[in-house]
Amino acid sequence: MLNDNFVELYDHEYRQEDISYDEPNTCPVCKKGIRPERLCGYVNQNLMKTWSLYECPVCYSVFMVESYFCPMPFPVSELNSSKFYPNPPQKIEFSEYVSGVSKEFVEIYNQANQAETMGLLEISGIGYRKFLEFLIKDYLISKLKTEPEKEVIKKKPLGDCIKQNVDDPRIKKVAERAVWIGNDETHYLRKHEGKDISDLKALIDLTIRWIEMIEMTAKYTKEIQPQK
Secondary structure: OOOOOEEEOOOOOOOHHHEEOOOOOEOOOOOOEOOOEEEEEEEEOOOOEEEEEEEOOOOOOEEEEEEEOEEOOOOHHHOOOOEEEOOOOOOOOOOHHHHOOOOHHHHHHHHHHHHHHOOOHHHHHHHHHHHHHHHHHHHHHHOOOOHHHHHHHHHOOHHHHHHHHOOOHHHHHHHHHHHHHHHHOOOOOOOOOOOOHHHHHHHHHHHHHHHHHHHHHHHHHHHOOOOO
16 A cells, blocks of 8 residues: 555646656567556655556556656656666577577576576676586587597586687687686685676677687588689
8 A cells, every 4th residue: 555655646736747757668578669558657755756557568568667757847868767677688599509509508698697687696697607617518519429528528627628628719718717707706705806797798708709700610611612
């Protein structure tokens, strides 16, 4: 039940034309551009915030938007950004050269990204570190033919896999550093102060890009041969 600080957004004291706030133009659930239907809205006079409930005309999800307001003609651009509830992150898609290696690590990355979006940074760092291990090991395993060789990679520590089994020096350099920062996300003491989850994600992205470039180069080198 609302307390005395709340009034309906369309009360005589706070008409829609008297209040400046952001109207959503994208559904936070389906990510489509929309003109949503407002179901209800309330304003807190002390906090100078509005809470509005909308329905998406595309996916029919109901979502809430929290915005700051002030009497017109205060410019909307000076207001803080609106917050959406729920606000699930958009699924991260990978190229065929990466996603073809393993479907499992794609799911791990998206779960880590969802945790980061929710502000669970201590958990998301661990998730990105796990993604890195699956990425490197599944990539190495995809190049092997025998089960005994694959079992060796599965059981070997990630750092040793990179040092001993990754041949390309570009992947080796960025992947090693990604492991260092990733380990900091899982251990009590950090060895690399000043580096955080954003650096880990950047190094993972570099690792992915080098893998993509190497695989694309191999693909087209094989497919396109000199003509006699």
